[in-house]
Structure formats: structure tokens, C-alpha cells
Amino acid sequence: MGGTALSGALWLGLLWAGSGAGGSCQGKCCQGRDAACVGEGWREGGGYGTCYCDGGCRRAGDCCHDHGQACPAIPCVVGEWSHWSGCAEQCQPGLRIRRRYVQQEPKNGGEPCPALEEKAGCLEYLTYQxxxxxxxxxxxxxxxxxxxxxxxxxxxxxxxxxxxxxxxxxxxxxxxxxxxxxxxxxxxxxxxxxxxxxxxxxxxxxxxxxxxxxxxxxxxxxxxxxxxxxxxxxxxxxxxxxxxxxxxxxxxxxxxxxxxxxxxx
Incomplete structure (x- = not known):
């Protein structure tokens, strides 16, 4: 198989780990498809066979039975909106801005982050002077x-x-x-x-x-x-x-x- 193939010992270890050892992919979850996180075991939806424990398993329908515990979806968390800024320009219709910041990035297919900036109209009848x-x-x-x-x-x-x-x-x-x-x-x-x-x-x-x-x-x-x-x-x-x-x-x-x-x- 050459140097790029998994060794027989490693492959057997993965097969054993995924066959009901309880935590076949613990600590190995990733957002993409990782060949090092593959084994055989009971799939999340029933049935026995090859399964992945990474961010792509739900789309492919081949999740390991412990995927929900080993790789839970974590949604994006954002902070509160800032106060609105002043008008960009005085004495003419313009825009004001408010922002919020990401406190927790989404992981494992969790809910993506919402808009982090909003703009609204404003007009001030007084200059800064x-x-x-x-x-x-x-x-x-x-x-x-x-x-x-x-x-x-x-x-x-x-x-x-x-x-x-x-x-x-x-x-x-x-x-x-x-x-x-x-x-x-x-x-x-x-x-x-x-x-x-x-x-x-x-x-x-x-x-x-x-x-x-x-x-x-x-x-x-x-x-x-x-x-x-x-x-x-x-x-x-x-x-x-x-x-x-x-x-x-x-x-x-x-x-x-x-x-x-x-x-x-």
C-alpha cells in the first residue's frame, strides 16, 4: 500500500475502537472529513458499518453512535448591541451604526453568527460646533x-x-x-x-x-x-x-x- 496507507495495526485499532468501545472518536472531532476519524460501529440512525465522527457525518448520514456526545453542535454566541453612533455627517440625512461582537464561534455545524453590524438613518440639526x-x-x-x-x-x-x-x-x-x-x-x-x-x-x-x-x-x-x-x-x-x-x-x-x-x- 506504500507509505501513505494506514498500517495494519492502526487500522485494526480503529476498527476495534469503533465497534462499541464507547467513544470511538473522542477527542478527534473536526469540522471537515478526517480519514483518521473513521471506524466501524453502530450508526446513529441504526445499522452497523463504516462511520465518521466529524463535522461531515450528519450530511453523509454515517455518524458514529456517540457523535452527539463527542462532537456536539455549538452555536455562535454574540454580545449585546453597542449604543448607536452619531450621524456620519451633520446637517444632512445620513447613517448611524451599531455593532456587536462574536463571543463564541460556531463549531461542528452549529448555528452560524448573525449580522454583526446594523445601520440606520439619522439626521442632526446641530453641528459639532x-x-x-x-x-x-x-x-x-x-x-x-x-x-x-x-x-x-x-x-x-x-x-x-x-x-x-x-x-x-x-x-x-x-x-x-x-x-x-x-x-x-x-x-x-x-x-x-x-x-x-x-x-x-x-x-x-x-x-x-x-x-x-x-x-x-x-x-x-x-x-x-x-x-x-x-x-x-x-x-x-x-x-x-x-x-x-x-x-x-x-x-x-x-x-x-x-x-x-x-x-x-
């Missing part, structure tokens, strides 16, 4: 109210002026129209767009960090607009998700369901 730039945008740019939690964390940063503490307010709108791209959105961080519906009442909060320093209002909030005036909005993170609405009223606090609650960005 504290200059207001909200007047540059006419439509109401909106995002999920969940982003408001991250914005409050950033407010504590020294990069933001401390005089932006004016009380916020809420505006109720009735959605008149929206593009079909909103309902087609499938990205995890943008699924909130799918809850936008024609004829529904939505609440949009104006938070201090989105206010103009001059007017103490959020751009696109429909201030002084009559109830029959058509106003425009756009979803941050998907410029094709946009539409129109009419202002109903302004309140001190929002009280809409979470899926119909948004913030001016």
Missing part, C-alpha cells in the same frame, strides 16, 4: 421614537451645548399618502416604516436637540398650518419612503401606540 442648521430642510424628516433614547444619551456629551433644554412637544398628524417603498422595507432597523398607513393618526415628538435655536421648533412640524394643508414627510434611512400628512393638533406629550410614534430628526 453647536451651530443650528435645521432651516436647511423643508420636509419633516422622521424616524422611530426609539432613536430618541440614544439622542438623550448624546445630550449629556460635552459636544452638545447645555442651553438646548427647552421643553419638547408632540404633533399629531393624519397620514394622507405614502410610497409603497415603506411597506417593502425589510431591514431590521427600518421595519418601523412598515407600520405607516394611509388614514392613520401618528404622533411625532419634537425633542430639544432637533429644535431650531432661533424658533425653538422642529423643522416640518406644520407650525401655523391649517388642518387642510398638505405637508410632506420623509423617513430617515430610506429616502424612497415618503408621503404627505395633515396636522391635527399640537400637544405637550405624545400618546400614540409605539408603532405609530416617531420623532422629528
Amino acid at each position: 453647536g451651530e443650528d442648521c435645521g432651516h436647511e430642510h423643508v420636509p419633516a424628516f422622521i424616524t422611530t421614537s426609539e432613536y430618541g433614547k440614544e439622542r438623550k444619551r448624546r445630550a449629556a456629551s460635552s459636544l452638545w451645548p447645555l442651553d438646548k433644554e427647552a421643553a419638547g412637544y408632540c404633533v399629531e398628524f393624519r397620514t394622507e399618502s405614502l410610497s409603497q417603498q415603506c411597506a417593502l422595507e425589510t431591514r431590521p432597523y427600518a421595519r418601523w416604516m412598515r407600520y405607516l398607513r394611509e388614514g392613520h393618526t401618528v404622533c411625532v415628538a419634537c425633542q430639544p436637540l432637533a429644535m431650531s435655536t432661533a424658533t425653538q421648533r422642529c423643522s416640518g412640524d406644520g407650525h401655523n398650518a391649517h388642518g387642510d394643508k398638505i405637508l410632506h414627510w420623509e423617513a430617515i434611512g430610506n429616502s424612497q419612503c415618503q408621503g404627505t400628512w395633515k396636522k391635527i393638533r399640537q400637544l405637550e406629550h405624545c400618546s400614540c401606540p409605539l408603532v405609530h410614534s416617531f420623532i422629528f430628526t
Whole structure:
């Protein structure tokens, strides 16, 4: 057989180990197909014959009876998401990012790792130098109210002026129209767009960090607009998700369901 063939003694040892010795492949499992991890014994699904105890045995249907104990599938484990980053660019619609990291790599055919990075739309009306730039945008740019939690964390940063503490307010709108791209959105961080519906009442909060320093209002909030005036909005993170609405009223606090609650960005 030449130098590359298994010696007779080794081969007999493998046959003996796989024939019911209990642990024919203990300590030898691998993710590929390993000729050194082959023997004969009772297969996992019944029957006696050649079997492997490695990552390929389940696909081939030839697992040794002890494969589950000797080579268990270990799924990927990831950590918690980081906080969202700030906008990539100030004063124009952009992206924010959050990440998580692998704590345990998958082994032996275990569940693969999920996405480790997510991006979402954002817009800040304040430069890092504290200059207001909200007047540059006419439509109401909106995002999920969940982003408001991250914005409050950033407010504590020294990069933001401390005089932006004016009380916020809420505006109720009735959605008149929206593009079909909103309902087609499938990205995890943008699924909130799918809850936008024609004829529904939505609440949009104006938070201090989105206010103009001059007017103490959020751009696109429909201030002084009559109830029959058509106003425009756009979803941050998907410029094709946009539409129109009419202002109903302004309140001190929002009280809409979470899926119909948004913030001016």
C-alpha cells in the first residue's frame, strides 16, 4: 500500500475502537472529513458499518453512535448591541451604526453568527460646533421614537451645548399618502416604516436637540398650518419612503401606540 496507507495495526485499532468501545472518536472531532476519524460501529440512525465522527457525518448520514456526545453542535454566541453612533455627517440625512461582537464561534455545524453590524438613518440639526442648521430642510424628516433614547444619551456629551433644554412637544398628524417603498422595507432597523398607513393618526415628538435655536421648533412640524394643508414627510434611512400628512393638533406629550410614534430628526 506504500507509505501513505494506514498500517495494519492502526487500522485494526480503529476498527476495534469503533465497534462499541464507547467513544470511538473522542477527542478527534473536526469540522471537515478526517480519514483518521473513521471506524466501524453502530450508526446513529441504526445499522452497523463504516462511520465518521466529524463535522461531515450528519450530511453523509454515517455518524458514529456517540457523535452527539463527542462532537456536539455549538452555536455562535454574540454580545449585546453597542449604543448607536452619531450621524456620519451633520446637517444632512445620513447613517448611524451599531455593532456587536462574536463571543463564541460556531463549531461542528452549529448555528452560524448573525449580522454583526446594523445601520440606520439619522439626521442632526446641530453641528459639532453647536451651530443650528435645521432651516436647511423643508420636509419633516422622521424616524422611530426609539432613536430618541440614544439622542438623550448624546445630550449629556460635552459636544452638545447645555442651553438646548427647552421643553419638547408632540404633533399629531393624519397620514394622507405614502410610497409603497415603506411597506417593502425589510431591514431590521427600518421595519418601523412598515407600520405607516394611509388614514392613520401618528404622533411625532419634537425633542430639544432637533429644535431650531432661533424658533425653538422642529423643522416640518406644520407650525401655523391649517388642518387642510398638505405637508410632506420623509423617513430617515430610506429616502424612497415618503408621503404627505395633515396636522391635527399640537400637544405637550405624545400618546400614540409605539408603532405609530416617531420623532422629528
